[in-house]
Amino acid sequence: MKKAILYVLLFVAIQVVVMSVVEGVCLLIGSTAVVVDKTTQMIIGLSAANVLALVVFLWKRMTPLSPSWLLTRPWSVLLWTALASIGMAIPFTWLQEHLPELPNLIEMEMGNLMANYWGYVVVGLLAPLVEEVVFRGAVLRVLLEKLTPWKAIAVSALLFSLVHGNPAQMPYAFIGGLLLGWMYWRTGSIIPGMVYHWVNNSAAYIVSNMYQQADVKLVDIFGSEQHALMAAGFSLMIVIPALWQLYLQMKRADSQN
Numbered sequence: 001m002k003k004a005i006l007y008v009l010l011f012v013a014i015q016v017v018v019m020s021v022v023e024g025v026c027l028l029i030g031s032t033a034v035v036v037d038k039t040t041q042m043i044i045g046l047s048a049a050n051v052l053a054l055v056v057f058l059w060k061r062m063t064p065l066s067p068s069w070l071l072t073r074p075w076s077v078l079l080w081t082a083l084a085s086i087g088m089a090i091p092f093t094w095l096q097e098h099l100p101e102l103p104n105l106i107e108m109e110m111g112n113l114m115a116n117y118w119g120y121v122v123v124g125l126l127a128p129l130v131e132e133v134v135f136r137g138a139v140l141r142v143l144l145e146k147l148t149p150w151k152a153i154a155v156s157a158l159l160f161s162l163v164h165g166n167p168a169q170m171p172y173a174f175i176g177g178l179l180l181g182w183m184y185w186r187t188g189s190i191i192p193g194m195v196y197h198w199v200n201n202s203a204a205y206i207v208s209n210m211y212q213q214a215d216v217k218l219v220d221i222f223g224s225e226q227h228a229l230m231a232a233g234f235s236l237m238i239v240i241p242a243l244w245q246l247y248l249q250m251k252r253a254d255s256q257n
Contacts, residue, residue, distance in 0.1 A: 001155075002145055004139045007062060008159050011053055012136050018049035039112040044124055052125040054133060063137030068253040069189035080245040081183070085199035088179075088237030092172055093216055094232040102166035102191045114208040124205050128197035135160045136184040136193050137175070144185065153181035183212070186250040 022045035143152035157177030218228035
């Protein structure tokens with residue numbers, strides 16, 4: 001348990017230190033003729049922090065990597081994972097919109113990040129890779145050595161949601177963390193989680209740029225509350241079979257020999 005918390009603190013420390021260094025460098029540059037806007041500064045800082053975290057966790061083998069699971073050719077598992085991620089988007093959003101509203105501390109910053117092409121590097125590429133390496137490959141891995149599977153998954157999901165630091169994102173991150181943790185536990189690999197995470201974040205990026213307003217609701221997209229509810233119901237018809245197929249097909253590489 002202590003090791004898992006230390007991993008989380010290390011990840012947070014890397015983010016804070018790198019973002020502070022980038023901010024300081026940008027202030028120095030800004031004192032000359034070149035001015036770096038806040039969005040560019042955030043993209044540079046988050047990219048550098050994520051790359052450094054990835055290097056540290058892999059270099060120090062806090063997240064051991066092995067190709068053994070991919071060598072089992074689990075292509076159908078990855079397909080169902082992608083479908084589950086697509087199907088979850090609307091029901092999760094509908095649920096979030098009908099829960100008591102939580103403060104969104106970074107709404108403007110996220111909106112600016114999503115509106116920038118380079119923002120996709122952070123949101124769609126680096127975040128799925130690095131967060132799975134850290135929170136499933138390192139944090140959940142050591143928790144599974146000490147706790148029962150679902151206790152370990154729940155604790156890792158809670159830590160994952162808290163690290164987001166934004167109340168509006170925490171419920172979604174916690175539920176997503178449970179699903180991502182379940183995938184890691186069943187397969188012993190971070191690959192399914194990376195695929196799910198990538199599809200989810202990419203879909204959010206695409207929708208954000210299709211409807212260029214920070215507070216777009218499902219009712220704005222589908223035209224009415226009834227249509228939004230129907231869309232959520234239809235999405236569940238994708239999610240439920242996808243999760244069932246994952247339940248049937250997900251196995252660890254060592255159990256397939």
